[in-house]
Amino acid sequence: MATVNHSASLIIGKKARFIPIEGQEIPKFCFGFARYEMLQNRIKNNKVLTDYIGRVDKNYLQPTTTNKILRKVAMTDEWKNKVEITLWPEMMHLIGDEVVVGDIVAIMCAQISKHNGRFQLESTHLATVVVNPECPHIADKIARLKALPPLDEADNNDPLITLQELKSPTSRKHEGVTRFRCRSWMESIDINRRWYYVYCSTCDEKVYPEEDGELHFVCKDCEDVTPIFKYSVNAIINDSTKPIEVVFFNEGMEALLKITCKDLITKHGCTDPKKLPQQMALMIGKSKIMHLSLRKENNVVVTNVSESETTVQVDSPAQHVASSALPPATPNLKANKFKRPHAESGESTQCAKKTHED
Ligand SMILES: [Zn+2]
Numbered sequence: 001m002a003t004v005n006h007s008a009s010l011i012i013g014k015k016a017r018f019i020p021i022e023g024q025e026i027p028k029f030c031f032g033f034a035r036y037e038m039l040q041n042r043i044k045n046n047k048v049l050t051d052y053i054g055r056v057d058k059n060y061l062q063p064t065t066t067n068k069i070l071r072k073v074a075m076t077d078e079w080k081n082k083v084e085i086t087l088w089p090e091m092m093h094l095i096g097d098e099v100v101v102g103d104i105v106a107i108m109c110a111q112i113s114k115h116n117g118r119f120q121l122e123s124t125h126l127a128t129v130v131v132n133p134e135c136p137h138i139a140d141k142i143a144r145l146k147a148l149p150p151l152d153e154a155d156n157n158d159p160l161i162t163l164q165e166l167k168s169p170t171s172r173k174h175e176g177v178t179r180f181r182c183r184s185w186m187e188s189i190d191i192n193r194r195w196y197y198v199y200c201s202t203c204d205e206k207v208y209p210e211e212d213g214e215l216h217f218v219c220k221d222c223e224d225v226t227p228i229f230k231y232s233v234n235a236i237i238n239d240s241t242k243p244i245e246v247v248f249f250n251e252g253m254e255a256l257l258k259i260t261c262k263d264l265i266t267k268h269g270c271t272d273p274k275k276l277p278q279q280m281a282l283m284i285g286k287s288k289i290m291h292l293s294l295r296k297e298n299n300v301v302v303t304n305v306s307e308s309e310t311t312v313q314v315d316s317p318a319q320h321v322a323s324s325a326l327p328p329a330t331p332n333l334k335a336n337k338f339k340r341p342h343a344e345s346g347e348s349t350q351c352a353k354k355t356h357e358d
Pocket residue numbers: 200201202203204205219220221222225
């Protein structure tokens with residue numbers, strides 16, 4: 001079965017001979033990049049594999065609901081469309097953490113799907129990846145990708161709504177959209193649950209600490225594993241419209257603290273998964289733009305955190321219960337232990353644990 005479009009095929013018969021070619025540069029890859037308009041017709045079409053190239057906007061690991069970890073690379077293509085590479089665990093080795101924002105990444109033999117409104121270039125067993133390819137015949141493409149405008153704040157196109165809107169399906173705007181931004185703050189952290197997990201570098205399963213004097217992890221299947229530390233923090237966030245339960249995934253907590261989970265554990269000595277690190281406690285009450293992803297059974301995951309803007313544009317304000325930028329005039333008085341003027345609006349606001357600060 002043909003998986004790529006061939007204009008000709010080569011039939012190797014009995015009399016064929018193979019003559020090694022020596023001393024010449026033979027290109028390792030033959031790119032046949034698809035155009036963006038071609039992707040729609042290739043969704044879940046496993047007969048056509050796709051080559052695609054883009055500029056890296058974000059490179060991160062994403063846990064799935066089944067405790068697997070996927071490598072995700074958000075990219076902008078040469079026509080400024082947003083696409084994502086998704087590498088399944090067996091192909092995660094194709095892209096490592098060394099691939100950074102601004103790199104040019106070409107993926108070959110990907111399958112196309114759509115997730116959260118974005119085309120996904122999913123790894124197949126045939127997939128290969130070239131980072132910053134140098135080929136004369138794609139020099140124009142590379143130049144166009146390098147000339148793309150720099151990335152503004154990640155995910156800034158996601159709709160900005162209040163937490164109350166997020167939690168009320170009847171009033172939820174943007175039907176079918178699962179990624180939102182909310183101007184809100186972390187109100188409390190559920191420390192009865194662990195704030196981090198450790199995964200095996202080889203099989204991506206969870207690993208467990210072993211007591212031998214120092215921090216050491218064992219995998220039930222692999223030997224000599226390198227532990228991969230990932231935040232997973234259950235917390236309440238609030239924007240004065242409605243407190244909601246969320247889970248900060250690794251990239252969300254890393255963006256909030258600006259410290260990797262590995263550094264917090266190994267350099268700052270916060271090794272107890274049920275003891276709240278001071279670095280995390282200090283972020284309680286700080287107003288941020290939380291990037292939220294609505295998952296199965298209405299679970300909400302914080303996937304990124306960016307700085308709170310001074311002027312917040314909320315779309316269709318007419319339907320809007322209360323702007324997250326301006327807390328309502330009658331907040332929860334039961335929790336009104338601390339009171340301080342709001343830094344931006346001059347109005348006062350409060351949340352259960354601490355004053356809302358910017
Ligand atoms: Zn393992």
